[in-house]
Amino acid sequence: MQKSITEARRVFDVAPFIADLGCKLEQLESGICHASIELTEKHQQQDGFVHAGVQATLADHCAGTAAVTLIGDHQMVLTAEFKINLLRAAKGKRLVCKSSVLKPGRVLTVAESEVFAEDENKKQRLVAKATVTLAVMNKPQIEDQ
Amino acid sequence: MQKSITEARRVFDVAPFIADLGCKLEQLESGICHASIELTEKHQQQDGFVHAGVQATLADHCAGTAAVTLIGDHQMVLTAEFKINLLRAAKGKRLVCKSSVLKPGRVLTVAESEVFAEDENKKQRLVAKATVTLAVMNKPQIEDQ
Amino acid sequence: MQKSITEARRVFDVAPFIADLGCKLEQLESGICHASIELTEKHQQQDGFVHAGVQATLADHCAGTAAVTLIGDHQMVLTAEFKINLLRAAKGKRLVCKSSVLKPGRVLTVAESEVFAEDENKKQRLVAKATVTLAVMNKPQIEDQ
Amino acid sequence: MQKSITEARRVFDVAPFIADLGCKLEQLESGICHASIELTEKHQQQDGFVHAGVQATLADHCAGTAAVTLIGDHQMVLTAEFKINLLRAAKGKRLVCKSSVLKPGRVLTVAESEVFAEDENKKQRLVAKATVTLAVMNKPQIEDQ
Numbered sequence: 001m002q003k004s005i006t007e008a009r010r011v012f013d014v015a016p017f018i019a020d021l022g023c024k025l026e027q028l029e030s031g032i033c034h035a036s037i038e039l040t041e042k043h044q045q046q047d048g049f050v051h052a053g054v055q056a057t058l059a060d061h062c063a064g065t066a067a068v069t070l071i072g073d074h075q076m077v078l079t080a081e082f083k084i085n086l087l088r089a090a091k092g093k094r095l096v097c098k099s100s101v102l103k104p105g106r107v108l109t110v111a112e113s114e115v116f117a118e119d120e121n122k123k124q125r126l127v128a129k130a131t132v133t134l135a136v137m138n139k140p141q142i143e144d145q
Numbered sequence: 146m147q148k149s150i151t152e153a154r155r156v157f158d159v160a161p162f163i164a165d166l167g168c169k170l171e172q173l174e175s176g177i178c179h180a181s182i183e184l185t186e187k188h189q190q191q192d193g194f195v196h197a198g199v200q201a202t203l204a205d206h207c208a209g210t211a212a213v214t215l216i217g218d219h220q221m222v223l224t225a226e227f228k229i230n231l232l233r234a235a236k237g238k239r240l241v242c243k244s245s246v247l248k249p250g251r252v253l254t255v256a257e258s259e260v261f262a263e264d265e266n267k268k269q270r271l272v273a274k275a276t277v278t279l280a281v282m283n284k285p286q287i288e289d290q
Numbered sequence: 291m292q293k294s295i296t297e298a299r300r301v302f303d304v305a306p307f308i309a310d311l312g313c314k315l316e317q318l319e320s321g322i323c324h325a326s327i328e329l330t331e332k333h334q335q336q337d338g339f340v341h342a343g344v345q346a347t348l349a350d351h352c353a354g355t356a357a358v359t360l361i362g363d364h365q366m367v368l369t370a371e372f373k374i375n376l377l378r379a380a381k382g383k384r385l386v387c388k389s390s391v392l393k394p395g396r397v398l399t400v401a402e403s404e405v406f407a408e409d410e411n412k413k414q415r416l417v418a419k420a421t422v423t424l425a426v427m428n429k430p431q432i433e434d435q
Numbered sequence: 436m437q438k439s440i441t442e443a444r445r446v447f448d449v450a451p452f453i454a455d456l457g458c459k460l461e462q463l464e465s466g467i468c469h470a471s472i473e474l475t476e477k478h479q480q481q482d483g484f485v486h487a488g489v490q491a492t493l494a495d496h497c498a499g500t501a502a503v504t505l506i507g508d509h510q511m512v513l514t515a516e517f518k519i520n521l522l523r524a525a526k527g528k529r530l531v532c533k534s535s536v537l538k539p540g541r542v543l544t545v546a547e548s549e550v551f552a553e554d555e556n557k558k559q560r561l562v563a564k565a566t567v568t569l570a571v572m573n574k575p576q577i578e579d580q
Contacts, residue, residue, distance in 0.1 A: 010191075017196040020187045042165045045206075046155075051162035052224040053202025060197050061190075079197040080543055081568055083228035083373045083518055085400050085421060087393040102419060103377040107542060108515055108570060110375050110419075129392060129400075131375060131421060133516055133568065135543060225398055226423055228373055228518045230545050230566060232538040247564060248522040252397060253370055253425060255520050255564075274537060274545075276520060276566060278371055278423065280398060300481075307486035310477045332455045335496075336445070341452035342495050342514040347488025351480075369487040373518035 008033065008068040018061050021054065025065070031101040033066040036094050043095075050090040050117065055128045059084055059113035062099040063132035067109040070101055074139050077109065082132040084113075090127035092117035102131075109134045153178065153213040163206050166199065170210070176246040178211040181239050188240075195235040195262065200273045204229055204258035207244040208277035212254040215246055222254065222279040229258075229275035237262035241269060247276075254279045298323065298358040308351050311344065315355070321391040323356040326384050333385075340380040340407065345418045349374055349403035352389040353422035357399040360391055367399065367424040374403075374420035382407035386414060392421075399424045443468065443503040453496050456489065460500070466536040468501040471529050478530075485525040485552065490563045494519055494548035497534040498567035502544040505536055512544065512569040519548075519565035527552035531559060537566075544569045 005028055012018065012025045012035070021043075027034035037043065037058060045051040060082050067077045099113040111132045116124035150173055157163065157170045157180070166188075172179035182188065182203060190196040205227050212222045244258040256277045261269035295318055302308065302315045302325070311333075317324035327333065327348060335341040350372050357367045389403040401422045406414035440463055447453065447460045447470070456478075462469035472478065472493060480486040495517050502512045534548040546567045551559035 015191040015196060016187050016189045017199055018190075021198075042161050044161045045163075046160040047221065047223075049223075051160060051202065052205050052227070053166075053198060054162055056201040056205070056227075057196065057198025060201070076192065078192075078194075078234060079231050081228065081230040081516065081545075081566075082197070082201075083226065083421065085226040085392075085423065086224050087400060089223060102375075103416070107572075110377060110516075112419075126393070129402075129421065131373065131419070131516075133375065137542075226371065226400075226421075228566065230537075230568065232545060247520075248561070252427075255371075255522060257564075271538070274547075274566065276371075276518065276564070278520065282397075305481040305486060306477050306479045307489060308480075311488075332451050334451045335453075336450040337511065337513075339513075341450060341492065342517070343456075343488060343492025344452055346491040346495070346517075347486065350487050350491070366482065368482075368484075368524060369521050371518065371520040372487070372491075373516065375516040376514050379513060 003073065004069050004071060008065050011068050012065045021057060023058060023061065030069050031066055033062045033099045034097065035062045036096045038094055039092060050095060052086050055086065055090065055115050056084050058095060058097045059115055059128060059130035060132055062097040063111035063113045064134055066099040066101050066111050067134045070104045071136055075136055076139050077134040077136055080133045080135045082130055084128055084130035086128050088127050090117040092119045094118040096124060107136055109136055148218065149214050149216060153210050156213050157210045160206065166202060168203060168206065175214050176211055178207045178244045179242065180207045181241045183239055184237060195240060197231050200231065200235065200260050201229050203240060203242045204260055204273060204275035205277055207242040208256035208258045209279055211244040211246050211256050212279045215249045216281055219284050220281055221284050222281055225278045225280045227275055227277040229273055231273050233272050235262040235272035237264045239263040252281055254281055293363065294359050294361060298355050301358050302355045305351065311347060313348060313351065320359050321356055323352045323389045325352045326386045328384055329382060340385060342376050345376065345380060345405050346374050348385060348387045349405055349418060349420035350422055352387040353401035353403045354424055356389040356391050356401050357424045360394045361426055364429050365426055366429050367426055370423045370425045372420055372422040374418055376418050378417050380407040380417035382409045384408040397426055399426055438508065439504050439506060443500050446503050447500045450496065456492060458493060458496065465504050466501055468497045468534045469532065470497045471531045473529055474527060485530060487521050490521065490525065490550050491519050493530060493532045494550055494563060494565035495567055497532040498546035498548045499569055501534040501536050501546050502569045505539045506571055509574050510571055511574050512571055515568045515570045517565055517567040519563055521563050523562050525552040525562035527554045529553040542571055544571055
């Protein structure tokens, strides 16, 4: 397995907030990451839909992991900014995210995430789309972008 | 207390994901909402910083609550989209968010959130800024924006 | 020809700023709009590249025109917000934009635009990607969103 | 006058698209840039309002100029991405933009722009707000971010 893929897997799994949210890595290859969350009541906002913050977290983390598959040793990524459109009120059994790198770069990598809500029949419906800009940096320089 | 302020307080407190994250409402007035999170290990990403998803969730929910203070009875808000810039790698004791409505509207309300990381000496540093677009709608029409 | 397609063509062509910029409608169908600009010196920023504002204008207008193909009579769209990532410094003979509706809605429509720089050999390179949120409204209510 | 202020003035004035649009530099100091456009018919979209692309161009260029006041010799900025909320349909005599740097950085600078429409009585109304992320780079490395 490629070193950057191994590192991407580590980055995905080692983040405490991602584990706490129940995010599960589904697929990982060069420039691509898929992940999912089994939805429970804890993921909801005030009206019973999946909280935008859950969708945003999954979209951001999955995009970052896709970016990590394309960086060098001794490098890391940090989200510089992201934008997410919540297209429909989301509910269902599972949230599935499919992220891919739109443009890798030495300094900035841009990735996109599509978030789907999956019902009990495994039917998926696009509920959110995000664009994520990631700063690529050498491992010690993380304090200040 | 104004009805919309009461409703905003309810919206803030009743969301399961917000309770799970440990978000606490700090201040609420017409068009303004402040909130905070006591940071623990569970809020971290892979390198020990506060996960962008935690910052985004707080920024989005706090902005939405600010928007609710300005809507009518029988109305609700749903995030249509948001964009967040992560300005610095965030760490500290507490995350504090200050949201205010930039432009209320009949159909769309735009709010801004500033997120600060607070250290053990209560010194705050701006770590993220978000712009949140909220769809204002009557309570039954939530399926489809 | 469908009425909304005719209206979309009118919207594209009648905007003075779009004519001034030299934007040309290339393709129009339900939910899709392609357009282009022959690049001249006037489209440049300070270093000889295509100004981000030119790319943004084309991305926004082309997305709005794609949205108009899907609205009803007596309706119009107004851009509520957009976000654009400039992926590479852009230069070439022509700027080509391909927009499509990601999610049509009664109140909000979300469209995406991909902007390509085309060289003298007609080779296209993706230089920008935008997500555009459009407010759909009845023709008189335009003062305030 | 500080060298970076001189360079910022040059960047503002030398961009052909900015001159073509009629943008005028109003104020320039460390981290701050104000600019304006006298509105004519050419700046309009299909319904007689100021085109979102005009507002976006002014917001982006003014933010970039504010960023240039804070960079070193032999450095330049290039817009990495921006997001703009169009808060109201804009019309009037003049468009005024006030940009300031939210967070300067070695690699990325984030600036904000507020765009106002000014009527014949010089009354200003906020019509748009943008957040702009700028890549700071050494002068030769501009091909690829």
